[in-house]
Amino acid sequence: MPTADSQLIITCVVVYLASCAVIGVWAMRRTSSAADFFLAGKSLGPVVVVMATISSVMSGFGFVGGPGLVYESGSSSLWMVFVSAFSLPVVFLLTGKRLRLLVEVRPILTLPEAIAARYGGMWPPLAMSAAIFLGVIGYLGTQILAIGTVLQAVLGIDLLVALSIGLGVLAFYSIAGGIVAGVYTDLFQGLLMLGAAIAVLLQCLKVGGGMQSISQTLWAMEPDYFGPWGSRGDMAALSWMLLFGIGASGQPHAVTKLMMLKDIRQLKWSALATGASYLVLAMLWMGIGLAMRTLVARGDHPELENPDLAAPTFLLQYTPELLAGIVFAGLLAAIMSTADSFLNLGAAAVVRDIPIALRGRPLERELLWSRIVTGALLVVSAVFALYMESLIALLGTFGWGTFAAAIVPSVCIGMNWKRATGQACVASISTSIALNFFLEMSARHGYALLPPGLAVGAVALLAATVVFVLVSLATPPPRLSREIDALLDV
């Protein structure tokens, strides 16, 4: 594991961690109700929403895992990230208008509450809460482990100590400030990383001797590696395109950000801004992985022990100190703000969504319980991350697919189709959870039931969509309230 000797890099990271603590204190003063804690009081401007959306979607997986995947299999994973140019605008198209209008006329704070309003009954919101909770645990564990890995690389300290420092700061600002702290950290981080991504790409091109030279080296090493599908082949690349291109509309940490907009008309150009900004961040994902692989192919750097070390290694050894410090701070911010979003979603599921589905009202003293549950989730996920690493990796993969397959049919299709029924919502969510879990577990135990390359999450998403439509058509038409009926016509 490479570590930082530079005082400048360490200073940047320490300044960042201190900034998070300051944001936490400031956000705590702005958080006086559950509406503030979960939806930032529906008070955010478009720049904050755009930055918060791209930051929470990019996360530790994007900034650390993305370059690692490019390093390992070339162009294959570019299909995850370049599709954001249309996948994020599609999120706005499918969910933005109606969810935000619903929040305007009803006291709704979370996605399961929106599901309850759309479908009625106890089971649809309960099923959605369960899917979100399962996805959250997986993602949160992965993010927490990523915090430890980055801090360990920068500070050269033991993983346990690194995790403790990262968790301490995360606990402070997410428990104190809820989503307000999270989105403003996202704003800070998003702006930082947009500038840094361009600078890092230029540095990658410089280290690799230009794009043409990088292409020649990689083509000589293995033509498929830098071909359109990468080393993992066309099936993997295109099933990732499907999962990430459509599945983005099912990521609750992105969808709920649209519900926080102060003015619904600010949706107008936010869709384009979100897609374009994410595309800029994709340069970091692509550039670092390609540059590191080129250095290794030319014999200028030894093979990495682990592909996930591509980003820390490149930043520590091939990037000017100040830029490395800024990007490391951004990496930490990405991981921590995403973890904060997931803590918020998990807390909402426990404190509001499940109690409302079961007994018609949230827990008493909601804000206090939200903070307690946020802390408890943090501890539980940290324990998972430390002692059940392989399970966390399993759940991390399970997370994106679970969200996509559970939420796309029920929310993205259901909010645009009057004939969709509550039974179909429950059936498709159950299908998505069962398929994701069963196929993932069987593959990890050596019983691959899918053709090579075909992504589990893509199969679950397609199957859940089919189930949703068929069950809707097979069950009696729903009796929509006049409000929901009108909403689906707007």
Next chain:
Amino acid sequence: MNNSPLAALAAVICLIALAGGFAGNAALLGMASVALIVVLCLLGLRSPGRPSRLTLAAVLAFGIGFCCLLALQFHLHDPTGPLKTIGGFPAGTALLVYGIAPLGLMLGVLYGLIFDREVLPPDRQRAFIERYSSKQ
């Protein structure tokens, strides 16, 4: 609005994509995925009197353009031949970077352009909120 035909079409496309995936036919999976994106976009745009023909044409053009680029990628990638580059990238990969990504952004541009007229006309927004916001 009766969106059942579009929803049913989405389900059929999902079945085709699944068949492509299980048959190991990546091209079929890819094309079906693009078709699914187009159908979902149309589902999101449908409401009384909408989308306009121009918008419909733009979304269909996005889908056709995307499918053409995918087909071209299959055609251009020849791992046994010499390296051919476009803008520094191998030709097939360049179509993703310089073709599919900018094409995708067109959906964001379209959303912005038609927002006031088709996505959420201000009068419909006002009417809906005025009628139902008292319930809060």
